[in-house]
Amino acid sequence: MVNSEFLNGFTNKKDSIQKMIEVLQEKGLGEKGVQYKMKDWAFNRQRYWGEPIPIIHCPHCGLVAVPYEELPLRLPEMSQFEPGTDGESPLAKVDSFVNCKCPKCGGDAKRETDTMPQWAGSSWYFLRYIDPKNNQVFADKDALKYWMPVDWYNGGMEHVTRHLIYSRFWYRFLYDLGEVPYIEPYQKRTAQGLILGPDGEKMSKSKGNVVDPNEVVNVYGADVLRLYALFMGDYEKAAPWSENGVKGCKRFVDRIWNLLEMVKDGDGYSSDLEAAFHRTIKKVSEDYETLKYNTAIAAMMTLLNAIYDKGSITRGELKTFITLLNPIAPHVTEEIWQQMSYGGMLNETSWPTYDEAKCVESTVEIVVQVNGKIRGHLMIETDAEQDVVLNMAKAEEKVAAALEGKTIVKELYIKGKLVNIVVK
Ligand SMILES: [Zn+2]
The missing domain is CATH 1.10.730.10 (Isoleucyl-tRNA Synthetase; Domain 1)
Structure with missing residues (x-):
């Protein structure tokens, strides 16, 4: 914001960014936009457990969508879930699923055998919670109106640039179709901090710093584990595991029992x-x-x-x-x-x-000064009378020493804070 012509004199980053946008727009060199930190999403998986992708491959027509009347497309029953040796999806082994007719030309065609990733379902599962037994629509409109948007969504930090954006994207799509009543799915979002290994590093098997909560439960009990996990730090910040911290919580629980x-x-x-x-x-x-x-x-x-x-x-x-x-x-x-x-x-x-x-403190510590210099501290009742406080102050050993042989000119008591005695 120096030596920059139209930006000279700006002191605030936000204002100067705004000015920069205006200048770029005036000159026709660019325009304001929002850039989402959205990552590409590989949407297909070679595994059984996932929503089947309703697409048919036709040698003549190319990719054809499964007709609406045939939805939902269900997974076929099978007992072998391993992918093929060539890396093909398990569904590729089920001929009755794979072989079908092209909805467009009626010729022989094959179904897509990859399935959707778990993030597909996790993008909108909460809508189904609202009305889980409805077999007509994913959720009744009135129920959606009543329960949505989600009041408070808590989850891991790793969800911020993936799951939450996909989920919002998915929801907005449903909103555009008129299927959900409000434009945003979530009202409030928090993320819990990661529990790090005792070495302060992210827990991982290769580093050998993983703490197994089951072992902690076996040794100290579930209450101590819960207590420690919530006591170890600020909820939203990462914190390292500490065996001593766990032991401290164990002592706390023991003392409660001994009450x-x-x-x-x-x-x-x-x-x-x-x-x-x-x-x-x-x-x-x-x-x-x-x-x-x-x-x-x-x-x-x-x-x-x-x-x-x-x-x-x-x-x-x-x-x-x-x-x-x-x-x-x-x-x-x-x-x-x-x-x-x-x-x-x-x-x-x-x-x-x-x-x-x-809830107010019944006692409070005040400062006692003589000629503006601190001579002592005093615990008093918060509602103690001025006379009582002044007498107690003058009886304090160091205060009494400072007053010895002097004449008191003025006594001042600021309630709950300090006493100042001016002497000559
Ligand atoms: Zn076709």
Whole structure:
């Protein structure tokens, strides 16, 4: 954006690109367009399991489409699914399928024996989920209107430049035919990060860094595996596997199990843990909705520490705690639920609610300054009166030392933040 005539002085990439397009269009040298990072799609496979391609090869007419009335073209029954030695599709071995008449000239012809790739079905499978038993159309129009578009589509990053584009392309084609009601298939898209090997590299058999989840389940249990997979990092970012991290999650699950030995009567929250419980319910509920599982788990770990510091937990507190954890560690929490005889199944109970007013920290750390210089820190009740706070501040050892032999000119308390004492 320097020494470039009409672009001189631009400071923003987007604006300068726009200007460049305008100039190119004015001069007739080019025009604005969207370039999709779409990759070529080899659409035929030499295997049995796939949708047959409804095309007939006629020696006279060339490629002829199977007539509409004969659709859907079904796979023939067979028991040998291996491709031929010459690499031919398994279907090529079924004469009754291959040999047919040309729909155009009526002469002898042969069917296409390659099948469609799995991406063909995966481009529009979700439309069939809407109305799976309909034998007239792939889905009823009213049902499509009700369920589509998909609210939230989660999948791997590797789908971004392939499956998602094909799927959208497929859907738009159906839209143009008037078969689906809305122009876009998906409203929201997220992708989970890849779990890397312990060496930080992508897992692969050749590198020998593959972690088998079945082995982790055998050693630590499914709850620990689930917990760790969700705790190991930001949901959308790649993260390396760590055996120590797994062990940490195992300790967390063990400590939750051991809560059974600390239970006291009482359906409500104890006064010293009430705020912590309300805050944790709020945090975990919000984090689950936004896929921030790692911070939700961290909040539950913090609460568990507070419970252990106290040394006991009420029946009501334990009930809330295991309900919050249940989506992540369903087995151990359901077992605790049964041991505690809360009644019914935990996974069918209602989600705990919180009171916003009770979420505020009941204590806060403030700074104490003398003549603008920090002399100490003080833990106070958030709603403590100014007189109380000032007295506590002046009693702090280092503050008291700084005040010794001086005259206090002014005392200032900024609620929940700091005390400043001006002396001469
Ligand atoms: Zn023909």
